Amino acid sequence: MNPAVPSLSDAIRAALLTGDPRSKVMATRKLVRDWRMGRLAGHGDTPMPDKPAWPDYLELLPPGRMPKRRRGGSEQTRIALWHSLAHIEFVAIDLALDMVGRFGADMAPEFTDDFLAVAADEAMHFALIERKLRALLTHYGALPAHGGLWEAAQLTSEDVAARLALVLEARGLDVTPATRDRVEAQGDRQGARLLQRILDDEIRHVRMGVKHFTKWCEIHQESPADHWKTLVARHFHGTLRPPFNDSARLAAGLSRDFYTPVA
Template sequence: MTRERPPVGDAIRAALSATEPTEKVMAARKVARDWRLGRLIFGFDRAMPNRPGRPAEPELLPPNRMPKRGRGGSLQGRIALWHALAHIEFVAIDLALDMAGRFGAEMGPGFVSDFLAVAADEAMHFVLLDRHLRTLGSRYGALPAHDGLWQAAADTSHDVAARLAVVPMVLEARGLDVTPATLSRVQAQGDAVGARILERILDDEIRHVAVGVKYLNVCAERMGCDPEKLWISLVRRHFPGALKPPFNDSARSTAGLSLSATRALAS
């Protein structure tokens, strides 16, 4: 007797609902692997949670209440940097899972495959960063963090095009811009392990942004409109403020982001 395969939507929902970091990392990797190996069917019978599971720590603060992180090379400053990066990657697991689970039925199996692969990457990034934090005598959750990234997801939960325009193509693309300077600072501190982690993350994030561009183009084609004009209009409607230069033109171009649209959104 053949055992019926469960729907991928249920597995994504369970991963989103996981609270502890190790639990969420393992669940994200498992759903990506099970989907890739054909152990799950394409099905979305249950709605995604409005808010993903979160551990008791870190304490989540509004962005304007976050303590300032010094730019110096003190141990405290280094821990604050790596903790902030770990938090970004932890939330990014849920952003990719929610993208696949919330919009997968509408966008199709290829979309699910691509964003589950992104979620697995983000889980790996988090593990690397948390491990590095521990070599500095700290851990994820030891410092407060802000919840601005998930708020952007909540604000675009009604529209896949808006989510694609803001999350991968603005928020993740911001990582392409700021990582080179962070990498230079880490290299100057003599942190070879940290530098390799950042190089790996930057390479992966270029691909992740490219996935966002790919599917916004699909949305634009469905809507019969120009992808650049659609991106500009969605960002102006759903993202507060302008994009902040300097921009990593090389990485953005590799990811397929329009440099002219980027500059239009910076003004």
């Protein structure tokens, strides 16, 4: 590796430790572009941080202390919804980057390319939702956010199969359609189109996770569906609850053999 050329792991660590939201988005876009253009060396041995940097002004609360979101079309309810979605997408940037930085060197080259593409998509999603918040005369960080979203990443920091199992949990595929329909019923067609775009991208992201999880299981002579259930029981608390978006899950490569036995 040329010491004058920064490694991919250097760039990922720097992006993970960037707390300002806009700067994190720009750093993510730049490192993905640099990787595709051959301007970064290989993975290197730079360690990933235990936790990424988030905005200093963002108030993080435990799940049990988060304010309950009310349904309806009031402006406050709409702001709370989009703020929650912004936080999910913001953390998703870090999850995708950490996936590559932590596990990419030991996986096939396609793994790095796929999850860097996921990181770029999540950065785009966050930027679009942040623009939506600005149109509502607010911003990301104006409300408290769920403080436990990184916990699953910490629990799976030593096991790429377990981290991929987190991708295959795919809960976003189940809840996004109902949110999209509710937003459209309130007359926000632009917001509904944005959620449909996110849903389409998430189907593709889960499909990538299924592909790499299946390859890992083939190498280690494990049944993908059975091993996924084992990892869910070992690492993740609670249960998957229906209803499931079976069509979206199937489009992502997730058969019912994966999730119905643990529902």
